[in-house]
Amino acid sequence: MPIVEMVEYENAEGVVREVYDDIMATRGIDSVPNFWKTIASHPPTLARTWASVKEVMAPGRLDALTKEMIAIAVSATNNCEYCIWSHGAAARKLGMDDEMLGELMAVVGMFNETNRLANGYRVEVDEVYLRG
Amino acid sequence: MPIVEMVEYENAEGVVREVYDDIMATRGIDSVPNFWKTIASHPPTLARTWASVKEVMAPGRLDALTKEMIAIAVSATNNCEYCIWSHGAAARKLGMDDEMLGELMAVVGMFNETNRLANGYRVEVDEVYLRG
Amino acid sequence: MPIVEMVEYENAEGVVREVYDDIMATRGIDSVPNFWKTIASHPPTLARTWASVKEVMAPGRLDALTKEMIAIAVSATNNCEYCIWSHGAAARKLGMDDEMLGELMAVVGMFNETNRLANGYRVEVDEVYLRG
Amino acid sequence: MPIVEMVEYENAEGVVREVYDDIMATRGIDSVPNFWKTIASHPPTLARTWASVKEVMAPGRLDALTKEMIAIAVSATNNCEYCIWSHGAAARKLGMDDEMLGELMAVVGMFNETNRLANGYRVEVDEVYLRG
Amino acid sequence: MPIVEMVEYENAEGVVREVYDDIMATRGIDSVPNFWKTIASHPPTLARTWASVKEVMAPGRLDALTKEMIAIAVSATNNCEYCIWSHGAAARKLGMDDEMLGELMAVVGMFNETNRLANGYRVEVDEVYLRG
Amino acid sequence: MPIVEMVEYENAEGVVREVYDDIMATRGIDSVPNFWKTIASHPPTLARTWASVKEVMAPGRLDALTKEMIAIAVSATNNCEYCIWSHGAAARKLGMDDEMLGELMAVVGMFNETNRLANGYRVEVDEVYLRG
Numbered sequence: 171m172p173i174v175e176m177v178e179y180e181n182a183e184g185v186v187r188e189v190y191d192d193i194m195a196t197r198g199i200d201s202v203p204n205f206w207k208t209i210a211s212h213p214p215t216l217a218r219t220w221a222s223v224k225e226v227m228a229p230g231r232l233d234a235l236t237k238e239m240i241a242i243a244v245s246a247t248n249n250c251e252y253c254i255w256s257h258g259a260a261a262r263k264l265g266m267d268d269e270m271l272g273e274l275m276a277v278v279g280m281f282n283e284t285n286r287l288a289n290g291y292r293v294e295v296d297e298v299y300l301r302g
Numbered sequence: 303m304p305i306v307e308m309v310e311y312e313n314a315e316g317v318v319r320e321v322y323d324d325i326m327a328t329r330g331i332d333s334v335p336n337f338w339k340t341i342a343s344h345p346p347t348l349a350r351t352w353a354s355v356k357e358v359m360a361p362g363r364l365d366a367l368t369k370e371m372i373a374i375a376v377s378a379t380n381n382c383e384y385c386i387w388s389h390g391a392a393a394r395k396l397g398m399d400d401e402m403l404g405e406l407m408a409v410v411g412m413f414n415e416t417n418r419l420a421n422g423y424r425v426e427v428d429e430v431y432l433r434g
Numbered sequence: 435m436p437i438v439e440m441v442e443y444e445n446a447e448g449v450v451r452e453v454y455d456d457i458m459a460t461r462g463i464d465s466v467p468n469f470w471k472t473i474a475s476h477p478p479t480l481a482r483t484w485a486s487v488k489e490v491m492a493p494g495r496l497d498a499l500t501k502e503m504i505a506i507a508v509s510a511t512n513n514c515e516y517c518i519w520s521h522g523a524a525a526r527k528l529g530m531d532d533e534m535l536g537e538l539m540a541v542v543g544m545f546n547e548t549n550r551l552a553n554g555y556r557v558e559v560d561e562v563y564l565r566g
Numbered sequence: 567m568p569i570v571e572m573v574e575y576e577n578a579e580g581v582v583r584e585v586y587d588d589i590m591a592t593r594g595i596d597s598v599p600n601f602w603k604t605i606a607s608h609p610p611t612l613a614r615t616w617a618s619v620k621e622v623m624a625p626g627r628l629d630a631l632t633k634e635m636i637a638i639a640v641s642a643t644n645n646c647e648y649c650i651w652s653h654g655a656a657a658r659k660l661g662m663d664d665e666m667l668g669e670l671m672a673v674v675g676m677f678n679e680t681n682r683l684a685n686g687y688r689v690e691v692d693e694v695y696l697r698g
Numbered sequence: 699m700p701i702v703e704m705v706e707y708e709n710a711e712g713v714v715r716e717v718y719d720d721i722m723a724t725r726g727i728d729s730v731p732n733f734w735k736t737i738a739s740h741p742p743t744l745a746r747t748w749a750s751v752k753e754v755m756a757p758g759r760l761d762a763l764t765k766e767m768i769a770i771a772v773s774a775t776n777n778c779e780y781c782i783w784s785h786g787a788a789a790r791k792l793g794m795d796d797e798m799l800g801e802l803m804a805v806v807g808m809f810n811e812t813n814r815l816a817n818g819y820r821v822e823v824d825e826v827y828l829r830g
Numbered sequence: 831m832p833i834v835e836m837v838e839y840e841n842a843e844g845v846v847r848e849v850y851d852d853i854m855a856t857r858g859i860d861s862v863p864n865f866w867k868t869i870a871s872h873p874p875t876l877a878r879t880w881a882s883v884k885e886v887m888a889p890g891r892l893d894a895l896t897k898e899m900i901a902i903a904v905s906a907t908n909n910c911e912y913c914i915w916s917h918g919a920a921a922r923k924l925g926m927d928d929e930m931l932g933e934l935m936a937v938v939g940m941f942n943e944t945n946r947l948a949n950g951y952r953v954e955v956d957e958v959y960l961r962g
Contacts, residue, residue: 171424171426171696172423172424172425172426173422173423173424173518173519173522173535174423174532174535201430203428204425204426204427204428205416205419205420205425208423208425208426209419209423209425209536209539211423211532211535211536212532212533212535212536212537212539212540214536214540214621215419215536215539215540215543218540218618218621218622219415219416219419219543222412222614222618223412223416225610225614226405226408226409226412226614227409227412230401230405231399231401231402231405232371232402232405232406232409236368236371237405237409239364239368239372240371240372240375240406240409240410240413241409241412241413242950243372243375243376244375244376244379244409244410244413244414244417245413245417245950246946246949246950247376247379247380247946248379248413248414248417248421248513249421249513249776249777249778249949250413250416250417250420250421250513251420251421251427251952252420252421252425252426252427253413253416253417253420254701254949254950254952255427255428255431255432255701255952256427256428256431257413258431258701259430259431267363268702268739268740269362269363269740270363270364271701271702271739271740272737272739272740272742272743273358273362273363273364273369273740274364274372275737275740275743275946275947275950275951276358276740276742276743276746277358277359277364277369277372277373277376278372278376278946278950279743279747279943279944279946279947279950280354280355280358280359280373280943281372281373281376281377281380281382281385281389282376282380282942282943282945282946283351283939283940283942283943284337284351284355284382284385284939285376285377285380285382285385285942286906286907286935286938286939286942287337287341287347287351287935287939288337288382288383288384288385289380289381289382289383289384289906289909289914290305290902290905290906290914290935290938290939291304291305291306291340291341291343291935292303292304292305292911292914292915293304293336293337293340293341293384294303294304294336294340294384295336295383295384295387295388296335296336296387296388298333298391299387299388299390299391300387300567303828305914305915305918305931306928306931341932341935343928343931343932344928344929344931344932344933344935344936346753346932346936347932347935347936347939350750350753350754350936351939354746354750357742357746358746374554377554378550378553378554379550380909381553381644381645381646381909382909383556386553386554386556386569387556387569390569400570400607400608401608403569403570403607403608404605404607404608404610404611405608407550407551407554407555407605407608407611408608408610408611408614410550410554411547411548411550411551411554411611411615412547414546414547414549414550415543415544415546415547416543417546418510418511418539418542418543418546419539419543421510421513421518422506422509422510422518422539422542422543423539424515424518424519432699435688435690435960436687436688436689436690437686437687437688437782437783437786437799438687438796438799465694467692468689468690468691468692469680469683469684469689472687472689472690473683473687473689473800473803475687475796475799475800476796476797476799476800476801476803476804478800478804478885479683479800479803479804479807482804482882482885482886483679483680483683483807486676486878486882487676487680489874489878490669490672490673490676490878491673491676494665494669495663495665495666495669496635496666496669496670496673500632500635501669501673503628503632503636504635504636504639504670504673504674504677505673505676505677507636507639507640508639508640508643508673508674508677508678508681509677509681511640511643511644512643512677512678512681512685512777513685513777514677514680514681514684514685514777515684515685515691516684516685516689516690516691517677517680517681517684519691519692519695519696520691520692520695521677522695523694523695531627533626533627534627534628537622537626537627537628537633538628538636540622541622541623541628541633541636541637541640542636542640544618544619544622544623544637545636545637545640545641545644545646545649545653546640546644547615548601548615548619548646548649549640549641549644549646549649551601551605551611551615552601552646552647552648552649553644553645553646553647553648554569555568555569555570555604555605555607556567556568556569557568557600557601557604557605557648558567558568558600558604558648559600559647559648559651559652560599560600560651560652562597562655563651563652563654563655564651564831638818641818642814642817642818643814645817645908645909645910647820650817650818650820650833651820651833654833664834664871664872665872667833667834667871667872668869668871668872668874668875669872671814671815671818671819671869671872671875672872672874672875672878674814674818675811675812675814675815675818675875675879676811678810678811678813678814679807679808679810679811680807681810682774682775682803682806682807682810683803683807685774685777685782686770686773686774686782686803686806686807687803688779688782688783699952699954700951700952700953700954701950701951701952702951729958731956732953732954732955732956733944733947733948733953736951736953736954737947737951737953739951743947747943747944747947750940751940751944754933754936754937754940755937755940758929758933759927759929759930759933760899760930760933760934760937764896764899765933765937767892767896767900768899768900768903768934768937768938768941769937769941771900771903771904772903772904772907772937772938772941772942772945773941773945775904775907775908776907776941776942776945776949777949778941778944778945778948778949779948779949779955780948780949780953780954780955781941781944781945781948783955783956783959783960784955784956784959785941786959787958787959795891797890797891798891798892801886801890801891801892801897802892802900804886805886805887805892805897805900805901805904806900806904808882808883808886808887808901809900809901809904809905809908809910809913809917810904810908811879812865812879812883812910812913813904813905813908813910813913815865815869815875815879816865816910816911816912816913817908817909817910817911817912819832819833819834819868819869819871820831820832820833821832821864821865821868821869821912822831822832822864822868822912823864823911823912823915823916824863824864824915824916826861826919827915827916827918827919828915
């Protein structure tokens with residue numbers, strides 16, 4: 171249950187309605203996901219966040235699936251249930267199957283482990299890495 | 303400075319020496335990075351961690367560069383200085399340039415933001431994501 | 435569901451009963467919130483934590499609402515569902531509306547993002563900040 | 567040391583130069599902080615991040631100092647050295663002294679503690695908080 | 699609800715079946731916990747993770763209960779609901795009662811607090827600690 | 831470098847001086863560690879934190895070494911450099927050697943990994959754990 175009331179499409183006005191329409195058109199979906207309806211309780215956050223996500227997730231030098239998998243990696247590290255479900259769904263639409271998810275989770279798990287070994291033991295950065 | 307003494311190659315014996323040789327052969331490098339020399343202070347951790355990292359980072363359904371970039375995403379989220387430098391170096395060897403790194407960091411930053419919006423507002427998972 | 439049994443008011447004795455009474459008197463409420471009933475399974479933790487929270491959250495140079503909003507910022511960053519709900523409720527009682535919450539969440543989200551850009555790129559601290 | 571080369575003002579062109587000029591004008595400073603010179607290695611990230619930070623940190627229902635203190639709370643929780651220094655400096659300019667910082671850090675510390683007690687014991691959210 | 703389908707024992711083949719049998723034999727239980735049935739959607743992750751957990755959690759210089767309590771400390775810090783429940787149960791079987799859990803949680807809470815005070819204030823490491 | 835000026839012993843007055851004397855007497859040391867001299871910039875935080883740490887770290891049902899190792903587990907998970915060094919030193923004084931540290935770090939690393947597998951895959955808690 172969200173800590174604010176969601177703004178439903180039929181009650182959306184002005185910039186909120188515009189953003190909602192752009193989300194559905196850009197994503198090719200016919201309803202607005204809860205994330206956007208929730209942050210719409212603060213319209214400037216809705217508008218800014220959507221503009222940023224739209225720009226950042228557009229395919230560039232990294233393709234759309236790679237970006238979605240990085241989003242899952244971050245969300246699993248931070249334990250964001252909503253984000254794991256929504257970006258898991260997005261990645262599956264783009265072709266991710268259980269085996270690819272398995273490799274992704276294996277890397278995420280492994281580096282959450284080695285990050286703590288490196289930080290915990292205070293491992294010193296090798297000169298060769300710093301020289302680039 | 304590490305909180306234990308590193309095991310230098312010339313002092314490495316038994317399983318530690320074997321792992322060191324395998325690291326250098328597998329990676330095509332001629333010295334052992336500090337991470338491995340540090341965790342070698344506990345040989346079972348060295349042996350197990352190297353076996354796991356070697357298996358997890360081998361190209362599979364995800365290619366080596368994608369895996370390295372996921373490693374960077376996790377390490378930037380967790381703030382592991384050593385891991386950012388070492389996997390940054392590995393990714394660059396595999397072709398990552400500043401523009402690709404920029405897109406990677408943009409996704410990492412963005413989802414660290416949206417993770418908190420989703421968690422902070424307690425956004426409810428959409429039925430459509432749960433149905434898969 | 436908590437991993438220990440909560441101590442209900444009618445079963446509370448000694449220091450637990452005293453703390454419960456002080457919580458209700460200080461907060462002007464007529465039942466003990468689950469957080470306190472749960473940590474009461476270890477009375478010294480209940481007593482110490484309540485004494486600390488009472489001292490820390492008392493208005494000082496920062497007013498009560500600012501302190502509650504900082505509590506929400508920390509809890510959203512760490513994903514503590516209970517704390518988001520309880521301090522969200524406390525902040526609303528002190529006057530926080532959806533717009534103020536929106537600005538708060540916007541700052542929380544933004545700095546979770548820029549923290550990772552700064553840590554991920556290993557940005558060097560400017561001399562001018564260190565000189566104070 | 568950053569993992570990319572910083573873009574110095576004299577080498578900045580196009581959108582980078584424009585953003586640099588806007589940062590200095592908006593903040594009333596005469597050099598560009600390292601954070602911006604570092605993320606300028608990916609101009610779209612520089613432009614988008616600056617536009618977002620400028621919008622989010624502008625005084626609104628929360629004043630500038632409150633926003634800076636929330637930024638410090640998030641940065642201390644996440645251990646972002648750069649951000650602690652830069653927003654610490656910004657907050658001091660706006661009037662934060664050691665006593666206010668002390669109260670801020672006390673709240674940050676306390677909720678990092680109680681967040682773990684609530685999450686670790688799996689405390690159940692009180693009905694009264696959910697009803698709002 | 700998991701984001702993949704769990705592999706039930708009766709459908710488990712090859713390495714998955716072998717790991718399942720080893721888990722039940724090693725732990726002295728007669729059904730496979732959900733964690734293993736879920737990661738079995740990627741058999742190499744199941745096999746590797748079980749081998750590592752089995753090795754790491756075996757009594758050594760630290761006894762089994764101490765290891766389980768460290769697992770709880772990490773899981774409470776990271777907010778892993780599943781891990782808190784499963785390792786809570788394991789620790790109770792090994793003798794942990796509410797008072798021991800209370801002391802454990804008190805230490806976990808306290809150091810999540812002091813970690814932020816030390817990181818937030820940028821406390822400098824004392825020479826005496828570095829000299830060992 | 832800390833973001834406030836440390837309060838040296840010779841300048842300490844009132845409650846700060848009392849706490850300093852108690853720290854040195856309790857710990858059997860003849861100088862005040864930087865952590866305490868730094869948070870002394872806000873005397874109420876110094877007094878409250880010392881009282882809490884002194885109570886929490888006193889041997890009880892868990893012995894002093896177990897408590898120090900839990901402190902290291904939390905600090906490695908959160909990447910608190912100061913805390914790793916200071917509690918590493920304390921644990922060594924109490925008998926922790928490289929092998930015990932190795933087992934500790936192995937558990938810390940492993941659960942930072944499995945926490946993300948459990949959270950990332952959204953593993954469902956087994957009924958048997960909930961029934962206790």
